[in-house]
Amino acid sequence: MTTTTHPGFRIFILGAGFSRPAGLPLASQLYPAVKPLIEGQYGTDTKFDRDLNYYLGYCDDCGVTGQTKDALDLELFMSYLDIEHYLELRGSDTWSREGNESQLMIRRVIGQVIHEGTPAADKLPDYYYRFAEMLSPRDIVLTFNYDLVLEAALTQVGRRFRRYPYRFTSVNEYGGTLDSDTEEVVLLKLHGSVDWFDDSQFSDSRESLKAKGVGKIGLHSVFDDPKRYGVKPLVVGMLPPNDPLIHLHTIQDVSRYYSQDRGFNAPFILSPSHVKFVYASPVMSLWNGLGRAGGYNLGVSVVGFSLPTYDEYIRIGLHQMLKNYASWWDSPMLGVLKDYARFVDYKPEQADQDAYRERYKFAGADRSRFFLNGFGPDALDFLFNQPRVA
Template identity: 50%
Template sequence: MSEHPGYRIFVLGAGFSQPAGLPLAGNLFEKVVQIIENQYGRKTKFQTDLDEFKRYARDTRTSLDLESFMSYLDIEHYLKLRGSKTFNEEGNESQIMIRRAIGKIIQIFTPSAEALPKVYYKFVEKLRPHDIILTLNYDLILERVLEHLGIPFRLFPMRYSEVSDDFAIGDSSKDEIIILKLHGSVDWFDEREFRHMQNKLEDFDGRVVTHPVFSDPNKYQASPIVEGPRFPDDNLKNIYRIKKIDEFYIEDTSFEAPFILAPSAIKFVYAKPLMEFWHGLGRAGAANLGLSVIGFSLPSHDEYIRILLFKIAENYKSLWNTPFLNTLKEEIKVIDFRKNQNEKNVLLERYSFFHSSEECFWFEGFNEKSVNFLFKKSRK
């Protein structure tokens, strides 16, 4: 059997990370509160905000969960309801505490490359150059497996050989897998606020502001997530990845948080630094040879993801019987865990716009058998 040429799209949700033992969103709230209380105590702005939200949830019959709490905080911050008491552009105090706590929890629960379940190695070994992974997860499971196996990958959409103010020449000289972390990552840090405060303080009285990552980039081996020439206004240049991530979460006691879009119904309002990931993504699919979703149940509050998947799926269905690189497109596949037929029907309804038969759904969660299902060719 000839090797698949790649050019497939894989969309990953929290269910992809569950075999590694990472907590799902519903289990995060209690752990987040515990982490924050252990580090800062109970007399904090976080506790004040949490008590206020509990009153709001009681009086408005809003769910008392992490996503609802973050939505409340995001709206307060984005609309600057505090006025001059708004903490900074990255968020108010509670938002930053929560992002940092989420980062620490996920890193604590993420196994080392050697300890990760075999299902991840089986999945990664079947990937090919030019496959695209759109992940909604913050963890480092994929990066650890790929690096352990020595498989090249990049964390940004396009590589360029030359860039000017209004055009760029693409660089396709490297065969690599593309991973776009649409909601950020536990090992990413945005330097913009630090540089802003640094310049502001230096202009004011010569004082210097410090940052655990950017004051000494070598300490945790920080480097930009992008490589090569970039457009001058490319915000991705401000996002850095640190390699010594375990050391950071063990040693650092600062108030700095990783760049992640925390669980919230309006998280996308903080996506500006990652807009290069989203730019033109709604035109993807037509020239791809596979489209699969793993571990993402498509809840109603993630309408922006539903719109994205709808657009990609519509594009994907075009040129259906036209071979590309001597290969036909495969049926759209969905992997998720469902306990009974009622739950299966809910998932089928949510993804009805895929127009895929039930045979294209795997309801036993992400496991080694599901990898066989995922990569099995059904169209010759």
């Protein structure tokens, strides 16, 4: 397989187009898979069904067209549910801090669809392993995908990685001392992951019951018995006080969870919603400082992320990052020039290509290069084997 001696310090931003060639569904393909799974597992007389009917009535009343029970825009439906829950429009009739019943059902089943659609770790297309091998220690991957495709590829080729920003040798109330000796790829999943669970509400409920003298009762099918699915903290090692990442855990037996668990829980994923960021508190540590990134990086590549107009919070972050990236453009760092900002996506029609370039025009036409035939072997050559030279 191909290797690289690049010094790293590059940023790779991955969207759904990165995982699509492995067989993962796009957001527009989720609803036809989600609805029958919910009905098969929970029946048709559920809060999901009642919320769906109410939403369709809302659409009729407000002139939102193209929405039917068998074919609707899941992102619009989730936006409706997220707004209703976040603003507490139901008052005290709220299931949990993580969401109401319908939101949890949908996120749980999205996780199942994504997991079941992911090939086995040794059955991915070869170019995923090549991509993983071509990453260097000190590279940072920012992904908006829930799946475990890249984790599987990195593990398969023996590339060391972590899924949190920093390792610390010591911590204090102001932060801590960074471990600068451990070299590994940093993979930050900004929208969560199918194998992540947040224990904050479980912990609060357990402490509340304990204070009232209530003995052990079932609260959460994942955290009640940590051995059942192999629960482990997401972060290995120390964390500064009050870092919300302390509440995020991974499960090791992901297949068992999605095939057997029928608990009313959901993985920590930010739903495909136009207002998903309002639920981002548990992963704020992953976002912190991204607007200052780019200045000292040697590459910024965007793979399979079309920057939809409703994800304005992502546009703001990328805009700041790429503006910073323009600094020291003609001065070599660590013996190499900063690369062009590179964009990979699948846009077969000229009109779509023009619109895509227009969307990313803030990267600077003279500092950008585009490959619009989709992620695959040729995209690897574009990303890794065409360095900018003086």
